[in-house]
Amino acid sequence: MSTQAAKDHTEGHKIPLLVDDHTVTTVRESKILVILRGLPGSGKTSLAKEIEQKFKDNSRLISADNHNIKPTIRPSDEGEYSKMDEELNTCCERREANLVILDDTHHDQERLNGLFDLANKYHFTVLILEPKTPWRLDCGQLKDRNHWKLSLEELKNLRPTLEKELVPLYFGWFVMKRDEDTLRKTSHDFLEQLSNFKPFRKRLQEYGYEDKHKLDLLKYFGKTPNILHCTTKYCDYGKVAGSEEYAKMEAVKKGYSKAYILHITALFVTPRTAGARVELTEEQLTLWPQDAEKEVMPKDTFPKGSRAHITLGTAADVQDVQTGIDLLEFIKLQQSGGEKEDLGEICGGKIYYYENGMWMLNLSRKIEVKTIFSGYYGKAGVTAPQRGGKKALLPTCEIM
Ligand code: 2AM
Numbered sequence: 001m002s003t004q005a006a007k008d009h010t011e012g013h014k015i016p017l018l019v020d021d022h023t024v025t026t027v028r029e030s031k032i033l034v035i036l037r038g039l040p041g042s043g044k045t046s047l048a049k050e051i052e053q054k055f056k057d058n059s060r061l062i063s064a065d066n067h068n069i070k071p072t073i074r075p076s077d078e079g080e081y082s083k084m085d086e087e088l089n090t091c092c093e094r095r096e097a098n099l100v101i102l103d104d105t106h107h108d109q110e111r112l113n114g115l116f117d118l119a120n121k122y123h124f125t126v127l128i129l130e131p132k133t134p135w136r137l138d139c140g141q142l143k144d145r146n147h148w149k150l151s152l153e154e155l156k157n158l159r160p161t162l163e164k165e166l167v168p169l170y171f172g173w174f175v176m177k178r179d180e181d182t183l184r185k186t187s188h189d190f191l192e193q194l195s196n197f198k199p200f201r202k203r204l205q206e207y208g209y210e211d212k213h214k215l216d217l218l219k220y221f222g223k224t225p226n227i228l229h230c231t232t233k234y235c236d237y238g239k240v241a242g243s244e245e246y247a248k249m250e251a252v253k254k255g256y257s258k259a260y261i262l263h264i265t266a267l268f269v270t271p272r273t274a275g276a277r278v279e280l281t282e283e284q285l286t287l288w289p290q291d292a293e294k295e296v297m298p299k300d301t302f303p304k305g306s307r308a309h310i311t312l313g314t315a316a317d318v319q320d321v322q323t324g325i326d327l328l329e330f331i332k333l334q335q336s337g338g339e340k341e342d343l344g345e346i347c348g349g350k351i352y353y354y355e356n357g358m359w360m361l362n363l364s365r366k367i368e369v370k371t372i373f374s375g376y377y378g379k380a381g382v383t384a385p386q387r388g389g390k391k392a393l394l395p396t397c398e399i400m
Helices: 003-010 021-028 044-054 082-093 109-121 139-145 152-163 177-196 243-248 250-255 292-296 322-335
Strands: 032-036 059-063 099-103 125-129 170-175 223-225 229-234 259-269 273-279 309-314 341-346 349-353 359-376 383-385
Touching: 021 259, 021 359, 032 044, 032 109, 044 059, 044 099, 059 082, 082 099, 082 109, 109 125, 125 359, 139 152, 170 177, 170 259, 177 259, 177 273, 177 309, 177 341, 177 359, 229 243, 229 359, 243 250, 259 309, 259 322, 273 322, 273 359, 292 322, 309 322
Parallel strands: 032 099, 032 125, 059 099
Antiparallel strands: 170 229, 170 359, 223 309, 223 383, 229 309, 259 273, 259 359, 273 309, 341 349, 349 359
């Protein structure tokens, strides 16, 4: 790449992953799969190398060029990715790097789906990055720049698959590995203590159990998201109204790949869901959709960001989206000044009973979790079984 070209795609277009110190530190402690996407000659390789250099101690760059895979529109031949995939799988499985960078055109949705599955399997957060070079979609210029010597026609055939932005299933803040483990333990301990809490055992009817019996909340909330996250916008790959507009928002473009610290102020449990209430900062609120609250409770009025939460677990047959609705129910009760019972302290906070099996633990100290703002591109409904059982990793509720 010429000096001018390098300048063009770096100056003014630096992504948080490369220039934001907090992001750089967070990424070093995380598991991230960077998928570079774009036409041949658009500047992917330079960007890939720049990222690799920045994180040189714990990154691995895997390039389709190095495996001699020519980017074309034809269905990829069975074996052509086998060596590259072997390298990728080994790298993830053996934890050879915590930042894996894939340099390929990534124009084929089937290929991408396989990569999203792999990211899920190994618990990597995905970042899809595209070079910002002015010529990235200019086939006339790309013809002279791509080292595969693809013709104008071949490039024009590839272009439609790459000019449209990939809209994820949802955008959100993804909790980084270490904090995720701690948050899961905190949730585990809270659910365990609440299961044994006398006032809770006295009010089990809302959960469909006889009062005074023991209900194991860890089993009850048997489903938990594969990667803990706070959804900002559910897009269903662009099918949801307003999702393309959201993806194009300046704040979203700027915030993508950036690290944020989320503040958790409370944990809550209802007969349907278990969740963590998130208090958003001014900066974080710029990523919050205007209609996020109205979308699920059109008749009520809430301060922006009221629905912000992390789903910790859901009961059988309950969708994750219910957690945010349950949180808004709590806030509605708080707004109307309704009765709530103060039942003392457990798990580093004050526990309150509202009504209809709704419990909230207001934490005396906010929990801070490190996150990266990105999208979830894989299949819908990927959840993991609750890591429950007898063996709590921490003896009591530990608040970070
Ligand atoms: P959550 O954010 O409450 O956990 C995929 O379904 C993800 O998108 C889940 O994490 C889910 O809930 C979130 N989500 C937000 N709004 C949704 C909607 N309207 N339909 C489905 N899922 C939604």
